[in-house]
Amino acid sequence: MAALGGSPGVVRAARREAERLVSSRYALVLLVLLPLAGLSLVTAIFWNRLPSDLPVAVVDADRSVLSRRLVRMVDATKSMRVTGPFASPAEAFDEVLSARAYGVLTIPAHLERDVKRGAAPSVALHYNALTMIPGAILKRDMKATVGTLSAGIEIQARKALGETPDVAALRFEPVRSLRGALFNPGLDYFGFLGPALIPTLLSIFVLVGAVHSLGIELRDGTAGEWLEAGGSATRAVAGTLFPQTLHFTALGLLAVAVPFRLLDTPLRGSPALVALATLLFVLACQAMGLLIVALAANLRLASSAAAFYGGPAFAFTGVTFPTFGMPLAAKVWGALLPLTHYLELLLSQATRGAPPSTALGPLAALSAFVLFVPPVALWRMRSLMRDPSYWGRT
């Protein structure tokens, strides 16, 4: 498209489109207000970044010094909050089914006595596995809390066997793991999901914007004038898409930069590379929009097809459930989405700070959309633009 940059046809088509966009209230809503609302909403949802004070229903059948200590320790964690105590497990499970608790901690009767006897009585955590993040946090932090208490009891028992406190502290867990998170040290959920959700929303708006601007020429029967302004189908299409290319690339960079600043999430990697990828990503989404309009040959059908293509895309990108765990069909569909490649690059650059060489694959994939999809689409678009029997269909 760079070769067309200076040609008067492209400039005429771009000016024609820019005038249409500026004078249309709907274009303002679709291209500016809704994207800003969507991006702000996603940022607001993850504003607190880490869940805290998740309610856990406690059934304490022991009511001893030890059991009360355990309950206090759970309540003192940042992530959990104790509700209850409940007299019976049935009452506690009712809390889970009523969405007032994410799990149930059951402390059996005679816990303290049995611990003293060395019978190792177990406490149980039942957590709601239909709510994945709270369930996982409860499991992890309850293990840590009960583990700390258990280790303290073991150290006491070792001292009772005659070990000095220092020796007991050395012996209680012979191999310890030093756990660490690579690249997202706060394990912040905005860090996990923000860099993925923001481009996902953007891809929907770019796709819809391209489909709208190209399809409206067919719907309103203005494709003749449009073709004339451009001089050729290629120039007319390039000129029409150009204002939105600029708009969405700028919005994309803003959307990646601002929430990260606001939420103090480090953006590593090369800004130039991210900027180049964002431009290619916008162009690739526009290319797919063009293909959809060319195949559907009608704005409403094209909008439906864009919804099917862009709506469920997030599930196929591999951000939540990784690509290597997917069946082949889902992998193939994912590879046919520009979003998949852009997110691979963005997460690797922004979150991991990976070396630029890792960006080559995704950049090549995005370039392939930009280079190979438009010629195929234009081949059919050309006849749609010339044949009035395709115009005015709704």
Add this chain to the structure above:
Amino acid sequence: MRSVLRAFRDEVLGALRDPGALLVLVGAISLYAFFYPTPYRREVLKEVPVAVVDLDQSLLSRQLVRMADAHELIRVSQRAGSLAEAEALVLDGEAGGVLAISDGFERSVKRGTPATVGVFADATYFLVYRQVLTGLAEAVGTFSAGVEIRRLQALGMPEAKARAFRDPLPLVTRPLFNPAEGYATYVVPGVLILILQQTLLIGIGLRGAADLGALGSGPLLARSAASVAGRSLAFVLLYAVHAVFYFGIVARAFGFPVRGGGLAAAALVLPFLLATSFLGLALSVLFARREMAIQALLFTSLPAIFLAGFSWPPEAMPAWLRVVSQAIPSTSAIPALLRVNQAGATLSQVRSEIAVLWGLAVAFFVLAVLAQAARARRAGRASAAEAFAEERERLPPPSEAPLALEELP
């Protein structure tokens, strides 16, 4: 009542002649049900590749590596000579984590001083992070327990006693309602409910504004109310069938746990579909062109799914957002229907959500009636005579015309 039935019949007949709307209201329902879950077909992410840096190269370190490899969540895919080399493998996406065993590991274990191994997981992708950290930490924990139990046995303690001694207060953890902790079981049922809402909102938008003139010439608000009620009846009946298909057939086809009582589910689905239909009719007056419904509503799926709180807890959202999000039917319907369908919650355990959904249904009914009436009034003012003539033209064949006349109050 007659005009309600009239609006109902017109909607059914109109929709049947509207392939664009049918594509969304009927076609998308079955297409999405089988297309959307494909990435998650394998349910549990297992055998995530992990790189090992073993600087000790001892009998014990090799044993630890074998235990890590044997854990179902991870597999040892590569060996790296240094931590930097291992980190590069993670950066290239070849490994999801690193197990680092330093020089002197075996010596420490044998000497009885604590040995520390590094367990690092790539936190760029949270499911990878979780599986790798769980797998590695459990492997190291099992290894450590083995060492400690052998030491205590060497001191003359029987094995069972040694096991109790080293962990005097064990914790047992059990997942509820999703025993295998499958990803599809967690995400797909909630998304199916969202698909019902989104296709209904978009489908109603595609159907466009009501033809209030066809409902006789009574007071505008009465005609608007009859139109909203009658058309919603058509949508609710259609979507009740979809809900039965999703909760009864699709859920079983994918092997999701189905524990729910039909009564509690029906008590939620009815106000959910009513509220969504009324909201759709209220929003539809905003769409001057039919395709605007798709264009403007498509992006709302993503925020709506997170606002429904089944993946991201409401406790972690700003308070104002939790309040505002109650205006979206799915915010109450998704968590409540998941509890009923997957967890077996009873009617009284979802009563607060039922109350919210009925509240939304009433509010959106009023909104839809006012919005449709305002739109008709505006259109009427624009060209009253023209509109009247057009509406007469659109009336069904003469044999049906008396029906419309009888409706005159």
